[in-house]
Amino acid sequence: MSKKLMGACVFAQSGGPTAVINASAYGVIKTALESPEITKVYGAAHGITGILDGILYDMAKEDPYELRLLLNTPSAAFGSCRHKMPDPEKDDRDYIRILEVFKKFDIRYFFYNGGNDSMDTCKKISDFMAKSGYECRIIGVPKTIDNDLVGTDHCPGYGSAAKYVATSIAELYKDINVYNIGMIAVVEIMGRHAGWLTGASALAGLAGTSPDLIYLPEIPFDIESFFKDVESIYNAKNNCFIAVSEGIRYADGTFVAESTPSATDGFGHAQLGGLAAVLSGMIKQRTGAKVRSIELSLLQRCAAHIASQADINESYLAGESAVLHAVAGESGKMVAFTREADSAGGYRCGITLQPLSVSANSEKTVPREWINESGTYVTQEFIDYALPLIQGENSRVIENGLPRFANLKKILI
Numbered sequence: 001m002s003k004k005l006m007g008a009c010v011f012a013q014s015g016g017p018t019a020v021i022n023a024s025a026y027g028v029i030k031t032a033l034e035s036p037e038i039t040k041v042y043g044a045a046h047g048i049t050g051i052l053d054g055i056l057y058d059m060a061k062e063d064p065y066e067l068r069l070l071l072n073t074p075s076a077a078f079g080s081c082r083h084k085m086p087d088p089e090k091d092d093r094d095y096i097r098i099l100e101v102f103k104k105f106d107i108r109y110f111f112y113n114g115g116n117d118s119m120d121t122c123k124k125i126s127d128f129m130a131k132s133g134y135e136c137r138i139i140g141v142p143k144t145i146d147n148d149l150v151g152t153d154h155c156p157g158y159g160s161a162a163k164y165v166a167t168s169i170a171e172l173y174k175d176i177n178v179y180n181i182g183m184i185a186v187v188e189i190m191g192r193h194a195g196w197l198t199g200a201s202a203l204a205g206l207a208g209t210s211p212d213l214i215y216l217p218e219i220p221f222d223i224e225s226f227f228k229d230v231e232s233i234y235n236a237k238n239n240c241f242i243a244v245s246e247g248i249r250y251a252d253g254t255f256v257a258e259s260t261p262s263a264t265d266g267f268g269h270a271q272l273g274g275l276a277a278v279l280s281g282m283i284k285q286r287t288g289a290k291v292r293s294i295e296l297s298l299l300q301r302c303a304a305h306i307a308s309q310a311d312i313n314e315s316y317l318a319g320e321s322a323v324l325h326a327v328a329g330e331s332g333k334m335v336a337f338t339r340e341a342d343s344a345g346g347y348r349c350g351i352t353l354q355p356l357s358v359s360a361n362s363e364k365t366v367p368r369e370w371i372n373e374s375g376t377y378v379t380q381e382f383i384d385y386a387l388p389l390i391q392g393e394n395s396r397v398i399e400n401g402l403p404r405f406a407n408l409k410k411i412l413i
Contacts, residue, residue, distance in 0.1 A: 005135060007108025008040035009323070010056060013076040013143075014047040014083075014114035014121065018157030019164075019304040020315040021113060021143050022070040022077045022406065027319025028111050028141065029059050029067060037327050038109060042413060047081035048112070048121055052097050056105065057410045069406035071312055072396035074304035077406060085121045088128050095128040102129075102136060105413070109137050111322050115144035115155075119334055120360035126332045139322040140334035140356055143315075145301050147196035150362040151354035152336035156318050157301070159311030159389035162200035164303040165189055166390065168296060169201045173209035173241060181290060182238040184230060184283055188276035188295045191245040193217055194365045197300065198245035199378045200386050212240050217247035218365050219375035221256055226279075227286055229376055234289060246275050305403060309392025314349050321351045334359050347388035 011028045013021060025043070032041045041059040044050030057078070059067070070077055088095050101107070112122045119140045126138040142149050145161035169187065176185045189198040195216025204210050212233045215221060234240040248256050257275035276293035284291045318335045325333070330353060338350035370382040397404040 003329075004037055005108050005137060005327075005329075006037055006039060007106045008042060009038050009109035009111065010042040010044055010051060010105075010107050011078075011111045012044035012047045012050060012113065013078050013080050014112060014118040015080060015143070016115075016145070016301060017074065017076040017080055018143055018145050018301050019074045019160040019307045020157055020311050022073045022075075023312045023315035024113050024141050024143060024156055024319035025077060026067060026070040027316040027321075028113075028323055029070075029319075031320045031323040032109070033060060035323060035327050038323075039106070042105065042107070043078045043410075045410075046079035047083060047114075048085065048098075049081045049083050050079070051101055052094060054101055056413050057408075058413045061411045062408055066406050066408055069397060069404060071316065072304055072307070072394060072403065073405040074302040077408060082117075084117070085124050088124060092128070095125065098125060099129070099132055099134060102134065108135060109323075109326050111139055111141055111319070111326070113141040113143050113319070115142070115146070115149060116359060116361055116363060118143075119149070119356050122334070123332070123356035123360045126356060130332075137326040137329070137331035139326050139330065140359070141318050141322045142334060142336065142359070145197060146191055146194055148194035148363045148365065149359050150364045151334065151358040153339045154337055154389055156311065156315035158196060159314070160303070160307040161190075161197055161300050162203065162386055163308045163311075163390035164300055164306050165197055165200045165296065166203035167306055168299075169204040169211060169243065170207045170209040172294065173204065173211070176241060176292070177239060182234065183290045183292060184234055184240045184242070184280075184287070185292045185294060186242045186244060186276045186279050186283070187211070188244055188246055188293070190296070190300050191217060192247040193363050195245045195247075196366055196386075198243055199366055199370075199382050200390075201243040202378045202383055203386060203390065206383075206387075211243040212237075213242045214377045215242070215244045215248050215375070216366055216371060216378075217245050217249060218368065219371060220251040221248045222251070223282070227283075229374075230283060231287060234287065242279075244275060244279065248275070304394065304396070307394045308390045309394055310349075310389060312394065313392075317349070317351065325353060332356055
């Protein structure tokens, strides 16, 4: 049993938001406020930059009702960032500043909610604190619609985004099949290097509204094979419905969307987009058919109106578990999900911890055996994996016919 550690905690959010990231925030905040070992509960503005700038909010001064509304509030309620922490061996100024802030406010617990790069930030800070001799327990809380974090069966945020994608595909299928005039539709779905979200489009097949072709970044893209597949389906059906991941690449590694990406984010990742329009233009030139391009864009990550209740519950559980494990003495770990069977043999989410080094700067891709031989669709194994994660309807507060989101006071300390 680790010794009891008394002190304040700080929570922060990083990277791209999701429909349920605030459910994890609520899990951390509520559990921390109820923990005798945690003397103060703070939220940092805009991720790690809020700690560097000393912009912290006092969570004890928030209305409990408003905090509970975080369960169904999309985006990052405390603000996010894409701040790349340098190698502390080369530049330790950020780390010295964080240590100053932690000492000033007696912060002994740090919970960082994010993806691959955020887990790298957690690890670097954890290592620096240990080297500095400052006792601080640091736990990463996972989050990403891309579902590409190594060490966890799935990620908070993925189930809701997958539910939105599958539902949107089903609805689009109905729309594009209205007319007796043939049409080819290309839908672009998020996913730079991993096709988990695009693969979820196949779930629409359970409603009889599946895309004809699905292309993931795990399989090198061949334009001639693509044209052949599209033309074959279009000639047979007078329609062709295609789901593509934004990150599909040619065999030489070049993104189909942009041979030379025009922008990168704070971590140097290519900012992709416009793939559906690029492919639609190619198809139009090749076939002369009526072609429509559709980009789901940010709606994939903020569609709280159709969030999976399973995802909301598990996201809260991730935040709650982070605090409970930290208070019990754990540090330098990330909360991770395991897939277990309940008493009836169905799906149940379990909790474990993984060293931060497992997830930092690593990506989990869709297994090759979960993609068909031709690379144009996913297998039943993928559908069996994703289906339990989209279950349950979001129970949210409605006012004036619109969702009621959390309205935090964000009182500075």
